[in-house]
Structures are given as structure tokens and as C-alpha cells.
Amino acid sequence: xxxxxxxxxxxxxxxxxxxxSSLQSLGYMDLLSYQDTALHKIDPRAKFITSLFxxxxxxxxxxxxxxxxxxxxxxxxxxxxAGNIPAGYILKKILYVSPFAFMIGVxxxxxxxNVILHLGNTGISGGWISFISIMLRFALxxxxxxxxxxxxxxxxxxxxxNRLGAPKIFAVQLLFLYRYIFVMAEEAAxxxxxxxxxxxxxxxxxxxxxxxxxxxxxxxxxxxxxxIHLAMIxxxxxxxxxxxxxxxxxxxxxFFVSGWISLFLxxxxxxxxxxxxxxxxGLFI
Amino acid sequence: xxxxxxQAENLAYTYPDGNKALKNISFLITHGESxxxxxxxxxxxxxxxxxxxxxxxxxxxFLRIGxxxxxxxxxxxxxxxxxxxxxxxxxxxxxPTVYDDVxxxxxxxxxPADIVDGKVKSTLETVGALHLINRPSHRLSGGEKxxxxxxxxxxxxxxxxxxxxxxxxxDPKARRRLIELLKSFKHTKIIATHDLxxxxxxxxxxxxxxxxxxxxxxxxxxxxxxxxxxxxxNLEKPLRFQGCPVCGA
Numbered sequence: 001x002x003x004x005x006x007x008x009x010x011x012x013x014x015x016x017x018x019x020x021s022s023l024q025s026l027g028y029m030d031l032l033s034y035q036d037t038a039l040h041k042i043d044p045r046a047k048f049i050t051s052l053f054x055x056x057x058x059x060x061x062x063x064x065x066x067x068x069x070x071x072x073x074x075x076x077x078x079x080x081x082a083g084n085i086p087a088g089y090i091l092k093k094i095l096y097v098s099p100f101a102f103m104i105g106v107x108x109x110x111x112x113x114n115v116i117l118h119l120g121n122t123g124i125s126g127g128w129i130s131f132i133s134i135m136l137r138f139a140l141x142x143x144x145x146x147x148x149x150x151x152x153x154x155x156x157x158x159x160x161x162n163r164l165g166a167p168k169i170f171a172v173q174l175l176f177l178y179r180y181i182f183v184m185a186e187e188a189a190x191x192x193x194x195x196x197x198x199x200x201x202x203x204x205x206x207x208x209x210x211x212x213x214x215x216x217x218x219x220x221x222x223x224x225x226x227x228i229h230l231a232m233i234x235x236x237x238x239x240x241x242x243x244x245x246x247x248x249x250x251x252x253x254x255f256f257v258s259g260w261i262s263l264f265l266x267x268x269x270x271x272x273x274x275x276x277x278x279x280x281x282g283l284f285i
Numbered sequence: 286x287x288x289x290x291x292q293a294e295n296l297a298y299t300y301p302d303g304n305k306a307l308k309n310i311s312f313l314i315t316h317g318e319s320x321x322x323x324x325x326x327x328x329x330x331x332x333x334x335x336x337x338x339x340x341x342x343x344x345x346x347f348l349r350i351g352x353x354x355x356x357x358x359x360x361x362x363x364x365x366x367x368x369x370x371x372x373x374x375x376x377x378x379x380x381p382t383v384y385d386d387v388x389x390x391x392x393x394x395x396x397p398a399d400i401v402d403g404k405v406k407s408t409l410e411t412v413g414a415l416h417l418i419n420r421p422s423h424r425l426s427g428g429e430k431x432x433x434x435x436x437x438x439x440x441x442x443x444x445x446x447x448x449x450x451x452x453x454x455x456d457p458k459a460r461r462r463l464i465e466l467l468k469s470f471k472h473t474k475i476i477a478t479h480d481l482x483x484x485x486x487x488x489x490x491x492x493x494x495x496x497x498x499x500x501x502x503x504x505x506x507x508x509x510x511x512x513x514x515x516x517x518x519n520l521e522k523p524l525r526f527q528g529c530p531v532c533g534a
Contacts, residue, residue, distance in 0.1 A: 030421070155381035155421075175381060182423045183375050227376040234338050234369045235441065236361075236393030243380075244388050244398060 019189040023182065029146075032085055033153035039082040044152045044160035046253035050075075050260045051148045055141045057264045063130045064116065067273040069137065075260065076143040083151030090146050094139055101138035105131040154178045159243060172241050183224075188217055289316040289366070289444040289473050291337065295346035297497075298332055306332035308497035310346070314490075319474040321484035321505060324494035325519035330449075330477040333494065337447045337475065338369045351444060365394070368443030368472075372450040374430035378422035383414070383433050386422055390441040408440040409433075412466060428459030435466070445473040452480045481509055481523040493518050 033040070039047075054075050061068060080087050108127040115123035149157065155178055162171035191213055199205045229237075266272070296310040306329045314320050322330050335341040336348055339360035351366045353359035371377045380386040384405055391401045409415045412432040417425060425433060431451065438446065451467065452460045464486050467474065478484055484491055484505055491505040495518045501508050508514065509523050521527075528534055 030424075034421070153381075176379070179379060179381055179423065224376060227371065227373070228379050230338075230340055231369075231371055231377045232379060232389075233340075234364055234367075235390035235437065236364065237389075238393065242389075242392035243385055244392065244401060246384075 019185055019192060023185045023189065027182070028089070029150055030154070032083075032150040033156075035084055035151075037082060037084050037151070039079065039151050042256055043247040043249045043253045044156040045164060045247070045249055046256045047148055047152050048157060048160045048164070050257050051144050053261050054144055054264055057268050058137050058140050060268070061133075061137075063133060064126060066129060066133050066136060068267065068271050069133065069140065071267045071272040072140050072264070075264075076140060076147050079144065079147035079151055083147065085147055085150045090143055090150070093146055094142050097142060098135075098138065101135055105134035108134070156247075162243075163245075168241070175241070180224075180228075184217075184221060187220060191217065289351055290314060290349070291445060291473065291475065292349040293336075293346065294348075296333075296336065296343050296348055297345035298336070298341060299344055300332075306497055307336075307344075310494070310497070310499055312492055312499060312502060314473060314475065317471060317473055318490060319488040320476070321481075321488035321491045322475065322477040322494055323479065323481060323484060323491060323518075323520060324500075328494045328518070329497040330494055332497075334369070334447060334449055334475075334477055337445075338367050339363050365441065366444045368438035368441060368446050370434055370438055370446065370448040370451060372453060374427070374434040375423075377434040377437060378425075378430060381421055383409070383417045383420050383422060383425070386433065387436050387440045390437060394441065404440045408436045411439060412436045413462075427454050428456065428462070431455060431459070431463060432466070443472065445475065446470065447475045447477075449477050450479065451476060452478065452483050481520070482525060485509055485523050485525070493520070 054072070058069065058072055079085070080090060108131045109125060110127065112127035112130060113125045116126045117124040117129060152160075155175055158171045158174045158178070161174070162168060195204065195209060195213065199209075291312075291314040293310050293312050296307055297305075298307040299305045310329075310333065312320075322333065324330050332341065336343060336355065337350065339355055342355060342357065342360075348355040350363045353362050355363060378386050380389055387405045387408060388401050391404050396404070406415065406418070409418055412435050414429060414432045414436060417429055417433060422430070422433070435451075448467075452463060455463060460480075460483070464483055467476075467487055474487070476484065476488060488505050490503070491501075491508045492499055493501040493508065493514070500518055501511075501514055510526055512522060515522060
């Protein structure tokens, strides 16, 4: 018999839904934050203030700045090494979000064609310089933010925000978002799995089923929210979330914050890259 | 301490949609008693439990918990003396870490930090979960979650423990551990369950709820052995009262 068709079932395919894989990735980030390095033990407020100052300093440079941004790479590299965070994982995350920064800067080379730098015979336009500067700033700030979460934990950052005077409702919302994102995403993944198991030949997978699916998820979420609220009320919740302070802002934290901030200020106002260049060329010329 | 009683008299409740969940419920549970509420799905067990923590107020009739009749004014006091363990632990463990969760109640009661710290540790030790103290709640197994959920309630030193299906979704060993743990508590215990073997292990008294009314109230060993009564209430004898599957004896 010619032309035997092999049913699709002979080609098993492992399909993990997108929800599940992003959940696993988030879970990994969460796991990293439960390590026990010296960096993890520092009060979240210290790390938060330092990182915020870092980000503000990095974005404060002029649009053609590249060389002065270079030394700033020290801070994210320090967070990754001291916090025992795999750099590859963070780099991958940066790549995922890089299209946003890319789209912001990609037209600069077309609009700004003034040559402001010569490398040998090739002239480099201001557009290219500012594009590189945008990408560099993006990489520095995003890697710092991700490393901060990985070495502190999202919930601890919420506590830090709360103690630093951010509106309580904001911190509490973030806390609950983080606590229940795992539960909700698992629920959504289960629903999608249940739908996939009963969809055949592409039928039942279209946009049509998404409406009821999302509606159902919303109703379940509301029910769960009611039950959680009841559980909170049963334990004396009165609108204020009281959390025991497990961290102390001590001498170590003071050194951490003041040390890094002074370093950032030096990097901000003294062109270390240029000095290093002069030093190296001075040695050889 | 004879005042840790729970008394219901002609308790009735109708939901806004007209569903008469409780029609006429009366019972008296005295200090230190362990009572199982059993009944088919939709019999009114959950509605009754919602009254015990003051989430619902009696439509008709009267409910007294400890020294207080349940009214809008006394609800706060009642919630302090009644510890409610929910069926789904994920609903009960809403804080990021086990420590924060167990400390939540005592902190809301206004206890000073060092006492809260001591309470958190001692209650976690009681339920055998001290090693989980710094773990995030969402990374616990089902059995661990249930133990911690019980600790979150115990840390408030309640007089009365109310539990909704405490053994659901537990593996046999975790279920057995939980039963042993609950056995060691001296609190007044009210347990709504379908796990009749557990009811037999833990509760000397059983109340059967059928269509919003008390169908039977008496010694567990008598009630759970009464085939016709159980069958009328859509229930079955506990497995250990049923015959051997091989020889039928």
C-alpha cells in the first residue's frame, strides 16, 4: 500500500504553554533571592537606595556620552558576582526586553548624521553615538534592576519601599501581586491545558474561547480575593499591614550606600576611561 | 474556663438570592469538645462555618460564641477567640514568607515585637514547621502549607478552632500527621468534613446537617455506624466500618 499517512500522534511534541515557561523563569528569579550571601543579608533599603542613585546617575549623562558610562558597569557586575547570580540568565532577560530600547534609538543614525568622531578614516555620526549610548544605558539600568531583585527578593523591595515612605497601598498592592501571581498563573495554565486537551484540528483554540476563558479566570480571581479578604479579617486585619522588621540599617549598610554613592559621583564627574587611556598611551608613547 | 462554648438556637440564614442555606439549627458545644459537622455537598456546612467567624450574621435565631452573642458589635471579639482554618491553604497564607504569615495575627492584636517573635517560633514548633520559618509561602508542599495555615491561627491563641476540610488534598501520611497534631490540641474543635474516618479519630461527637437542619447529633461512634441515617443524608459509613473488600466480613 502506497502513501501511508502517519497520524500526527507519532510525532509527539512537548508543548509547555507560554504561561508555564514564564512562570518557571519568574520562579527561578525568586529562588535566586533566597540565597544566603553577604549581599543578600544587607538591608534591602541600602541596596534599593544605592541602585536608585545608580540609575539616576547613569541617565543623567548627555546624549553623546559613552566613555564615562563605561566604569558604571562595575556596579551590576558586583551585584551579580557578590550575589552569586548567573550572568547568563540576566543577559538573556536583557535581550528579551532590548527591542524596546532598540526601537527608541534605532532612528537616531538617520536623523543625526553630523560626524562627531573619527576612528581612523571612518567618520562616526552623532546618531550612531547616541544610539550606542542609549543601548549602553539601557543595559546598565536594566541589569542593575534585575540583579537588585535577584539579590534582594521582590517582597523585600516592597518592604523597603514601604519603609522609605512610599504610599502603603502601593507597597501592599505589589506584595499581593507577587504573592498571588504564582497561584493565578498556575490556575490560568491549568485552564489553558484543559482547553488544549479538548481542542482538535485547530478547533477550539481560536480567539473565540479566550473570552470565556478570561471571564472565568476573572470570576475565580474575584472569588479568591473574597476568601483571602475573609482570611485576613479573621486574623484582625484593619487596613494596615504590619510587618516585623527583620533587617537593621547598621554600619555595614551605611558603608555600602556611602561607598557606592561616592564611587558613582567620581564616575559621574571624572572621566575614568579617558584617564585610563592616557595612562596606558602614556606608558607606551 | 467553662465559657468557651458555642451555642446556636434556631439559627436560620437565607442568602440574598433566596437560597435557604440554614433553616433551623440548634446545638450546644461545650469547652474542650471536638465536634464534626458532616453532611452532603450543599447541606449548609460552609454557611454555618461562615457564621462561626462572624462573616455572616444570623438571619433568624441566635448564636453565642464564648461570652458574646454574635452581633455586628461583638464580631471583633469573636474573631479573637475563634481560629478559622480555611479549606484552601493558599487563601490563608497571603503573606510572602511563613514568618510574616504567622506573625500577621499577633501583630494585628498589638503585641510587642519580641513577644510576637517568640509566639511565631513556638507555634511553628508546635506544628512541626519551625524549619520552614523563612521559606516563602508559595514554595511549600500541600502538607506544609496546611501545617503553617494552622500555625497562623494558633499564634493568636484562640479558644475555639474551626476547620473546613482540614484533611483535603493531603497525602495519607500528611493526613495522619495532621490528625495526630489536632489530637494533641486541647482547644474546642469544630471540624466540617467529608473525611468520616478522620471524624471518628478526632471527634467524640458528630452533628449531621441535612438541608439546613440538624438531622442527627450524638456520639460519633453511634452516628457514623448508622447506615440508614447516613444514607438518608447522602453519606456512607467510614471505611473502617465497611466490610473487608476481599472477604466481605
